[in-house]
Amino acid sequence: MISSNDFRTGTSIELDGSVWRVVEFLHVKPGKGSAFVRTKLKNAQTGSVVERTFRAGETVPQATLEKRTMQHTYKEGEQYVFMDMETYEEVRLSPEQMGTTVNYIKEEMEADVLFWNDTVLEVQLPTSVILEVTDTDPGVKGDTATGGTKPAIVETGAQVMVPLFISIGEKIKVDTRDGSYLGRET
Incomplete structure (x- = not known):
């Protein structure tokens, strides 16, 4: 059991037979009446987001997750x-x-898989992965590192915006959280 006073962003709780993650929380102490905690919860299975208010000190079951x-x-x-x-x-x-991890996962890659009651909730990849560019417009002389960007398709089929000097066959580092280009991999 966890007290509503101990809620933090990312805390997992069990409500109504499913796992919910605290996305936002605000401890409110009005001038009149008792304190309460206003939260925004995201369902780990369906992705739906709800707002819910708990009395200060109210206890709820904490979800036991296995990674x-x-x-x-x-x-x-x-x-x-x-x-x-x-x-x-x-x-x-x-x-x-x-x-969204399907955009960045390759065979032989390790990932952390989050389970709750033998049900998969989430697949967590490393924050960055190295992928090969399989299709992009060719770079031309004069393209600079500070210039614009162009779309590139990587080996997993995902589209990543890359600098103009990147060409087919190069390996690039991609952020798995937002799909952004982080740099060349040598």
């Missing part, structure tokens, strides 16, 4: 197959369960 390091071994049809690095068990995930 396992797993390796993406291969893709079978639409399913992404992950293998637990300790038990060698396989887990198949749909693109919906993967979320």
